[in-house]
Amino acid sequence: MNFDALREFMVRNQLIPRGIRDERVLRAMKKVPRHLFMPESVRYQAYDDSALSIGEGQTISQPYMVAVMTELLELQGSEKVLEVGTGSGYQAAVLAELVKEVYTIERIELLAQRAEEQFQSLGYTHLHVKTGDGTLGWPEQAPFDRILITAGSPKIPEPLREQLADEGILIAPVGDRFSQQLLRLKKSKDIFSEEYHTPCVFVPLIGRHGWSSDDRDNPQFSY
Numbered sequence: 001m002n003f004d005a006l007r008e009f010m011v012r013n014q015l016i017p018r019g020i021r022d023e024r025v026l027r028a029m030k031k032v033p034r035h036l037f038m039p040e041s042v043r044y045q046a047y048d049d050s051a052l053s054i055g056e057g058q059t060i061s062q063p064y065m066v067a068v069m070t071e072l073l074e075l076q077g078s079e080k081v082l083e084v085g086t087g088s089g090y091q092a093a094v095l096a097e098l099v100k101e102v103y104t105i106e107r108i109e110l111l112a113q114r115a116e117e118q119f120q121s122l123g124y125t126h127l128h129v130k131t132g133d134g135t136l137g138w139p140e141q142a143p144f145d146r147i148l149i150t151a152g153s154p155k156i157p158e159p160l161r162e163q164l165a166d167e168g169i170l171i172a173p174v175g176d177r178f179s180q181q182l183l184r185l186k187k188s189k190d191i192f193s194e195e196y197h198t199p200c201v202f203v204p205l206i207g208r209h210g211w212s213s214d215d216r217d218n219p220q221f222s223y
């Protein structure tokens with residue numbers, strides 16, 4: 001398959017017509033080989049207009065959603081960014097094309113390991129991964145100019161608010177377990193302002209300041 005052509009088509013048909021304007025974001029998404037971040041059996045669908053399963057009950061986000069979140073971060077190039085929810089590693093790689101340092105946390109060790117291998121093989125030396133509960137943030141590396149949560153959250157975890165730098169921006173899908181809306185939080189001299197953007201559906205953020213893993217026993221919680 002000609003993945004370069006499919007990627008070009010994805011940018012031209014899924015992102016630009018829906019209003020993604022940031023040239024740097026479009027360039028990064030034209031460049032990052034999304035298909036390499038998913039199991040071989042589903043690579044032929046890599047550039048489809050949808051989220052896809054990557055195993056372990058988790059998903060790689062829809063290209064458009066990755067573009068929207070990245071654009072909302074208003075990246076200039078010099079930022080230090082934290083992502084919570086590495087998943088496949090694709091979003092982190094897109095961020096790594098755009099900023100100075102990226103830190104990403106994944107609670108499922110196998111996914112973190114796979115993403116790490118992919119980052120190494122693609123040469124992203126300024127992208128750092130760890131396994132753990134991302135709702136606690138990464139205190140040793142804080143503060144972060146930007147924070148992106150890529151799992152559905154009942155609220156913004158308090159440690160992440162604290163680890164956001166002054167004049168920082170945090171994006172998170174906030175809502176209930178089945179549907180959320182992207183929330184953009186801007187911090188200025190310890191005052192937070194909030195704006196709601198695109199509706200979305202993400203797998204749940206599970207951790208101390210997210211959903212409890214016991215919620216999985218709830219029959220309505222069918223992930």
Ligand code: SAH
Pocket residue numbers: 058059060061084085086087088089090091092105106107108111132133134135150151203204205206207208210
């Ligand atoms: N950004 C990913 C998609 C994320 S899917 C990509 O580009 O592919 C959400 C991910 O968040 C899942 O892999 C899930 O295991 C992870 N996750 C859920 N709760 C978490 C937590 N508390 N800390 C870190 N990762 C978490």
